[in-house]
Amino acid sequence: MVPTGKRTAVLDVLDEEDVDYAVSDETSGRDYTAVVTFPLPTGAVEPVLDKLRGVGIERDAYTVVVEAETVVSDRFEALEERYETEQEENGNGGRIAREELVTRADEMAPTLRPYVLMTAVSAVVATAGLLLDSPAVVVGSMVIAPLIGPAMAASVGTVVDDADLALRGVKLQALGGVLAIAAAAVFALLVRLTSVVPLTSEEVFAIDEIRERLAPDVLSLVIALGAGTAGAISLSSGVSSALVGVMIAAALVPPTAVVGIGIAWGEPQSVVGSAVLVLVNVLAINLAALVVLWRLGYRPTHWFREEEARSTTVKRVAVLAAILLVLTGLLGAFTYSTSRTADFEREATAAIEAELPPEATLLDLEVTYEGVPLQTPQTVVVTVGHPPSSPPPPVAAPIRDRLSELAPEPIGPFGRDGLYVEIRYVGVDRAMA
Numbered sequence: 001m002v003p004t005g006k007r008t009a010v011l012d013v014l015d016e017e018d019v020d021y022a023v024s025d026e027t028s029g030r031d032y033t034a035v036v037t038f039p040l041p042t043g044a045v046e047p048v049l050d051k052l053r054g055v056g057i058e059r060d061a062y063t064v065v066v067e068a069e070t071v072v073s074d075r076f077e078a079l080e081e082r083y084e085t086e087q088e089e090n091g092n093g094g095r096i097a098r099e100e101l102v103t104r105a106d107e108m109a110p111t112l113r114p115y116v117l118m119t120a121v122s123a124v125v126a127t128a129g130l131l132l133d134s135p136a137v138v139v140g141s142m143v144i145a146p147l148i149g150p151a152m153a154a155s156v157g158t159v160v161d162d163a164d165l166a167l168r169g170v171k172l173q174a175l176g177g178v179l180a181i182a183a184a185a186v187f188a189l190l191v192r193l194t195s196v197v198p199l200t201s202e203e204v205f206a207i208d209e210i211r212e213r214l215a216p217d218v219l220s221l222v223i224a225l226g227a228g229t230a231g232a233i234s235l236s237s238g239v240s241s242a243l244v245g246v247m248i249a250a251a252l253v254p255p256t257a258v259v260g261i262g263i264a265w266g267e268p269q270s271v272v273g274s275a276v277l278v279l280v281n282v283l284a285i286n287l288a289a290l291v292v293l294w295r296l297g298y299r300p301t302h303w304f305r306e307e308e309a310r311s312t313t314v315k316r317v318a319v320l321a322a323i324l325l326v327l328t329g330l331l332g333a334f335t336y337s338t339s340r341t342a343d344f345e346r347e348a349t350a351a352i353e354a355e356l357p358p359e360a361t362l363l364d365l366e367v368t369y370e371g372v373p374l375q376t377p378q379t380v381v382v383t384v385g386h387p388p389s390s391p392p393p394p395v396a397a398p399i400r401d402r403l404s405e406l407a408p409e410p411i412g413p414f415g416r417d418g419l420y421v422e423i424r425y426v427g428v429d430r431a432m433a
Helices: 007-016 042-054 074-090 098-108 112-132 135-144 148-159 163-193 201-205 219-237 242-264 268-295 303-355 396-406
Strands: 022-025 032-037 361-370 376-386 420-427
Touching: 007 032, 007 042, 042 074, 042 098, 098 148, 098 163, 098 219, 112 135, 112 163, 112 242, 135 242, 148 163, 148 219, 148 242, 148 268, 148 303, 163 242, 163 268, 219 242, 219 268, 219 303, 242 268, 268 303, 303 361, 303 376, 303 396, 396 420
Parallel strands: 376 420
Antiparallel strands: 022 032, 361 376
């Protein structure tokens, strides 16, 4: 809708850009003289709007951008080819306009009530899936988690200097993290106290879906960076972000539920790795989205605000990167710890089998670890099978000595003497084939 006195300027811009248009007189009696309608390729929306803004068409002009199914026109096809070429030369081909990006990001950041409800529900479903050791249920919790919107809103608000949108995204992310942990902890505590899940903390943390998230490794950072990058690209290209939202939820929901389970079972120190993983994933997603959106060329509407937006973006990227670097060091420590414990158990198994006589068999090796992030074996339970007709083999002392030698040096107050080794003997009948 063209304000009074701007009609000629608007039509001159469209003529210069070789854009087809239709003009209708505005007779509503308001401060508009005409309504101009014109088709544009996706890549032409932002440049043309910038040029119209340059001749005085600001927000009071009432501009509406809608999606057309198709346009049949030789001139439109030529215009589309020209802008595709320009975008490819500028390295930002296929992206939507800045105004469209902000609108999409604002729409993706949900209102408070549905966001709270959906986040709590997804955390409860994820907790149930983890306790049931059901990957399908855990995946289902990711589908309903509304986590992509706040992350994208925070990043978009930063690069275009929209403080309200950025603050809203940050607040929703913080609220979502706290709420998800609280919902998971309350639900897990409820099923524990009602004996729906009558397991000890050791048995709960032995569940495969939970155990694999207790000691995350550095590769988790790659997943989060990929999720943030994919989210920014899908948002800026105008395609559906539903599947990317599942990917982002996959990086956040399960470890958050594990933290809640650890709190409910009174073992918060055992889920420090999962808490670190949640923080790393949140920071990495935001960092990747910020960098991608800025590299795609998104800037504030007015040039004099670009320097402020650049400064804000650089500062936030630096802060996120610094914190992420520290937390990644912790992930590296968890990775090293996992490798060290695996080596110990493999070497311990070989050493025990070497000490056993031919008639005896190693039935089970159970190791309990302590320490964060570098875990040290504190208790080793060895179950040895032997023929019932013969006494237990006298291997307790040599096995204890070998395991004490193999145990890695602890980090903390425990010395080698702190390793407790328990040998259990079980009579085993071997049926002849």
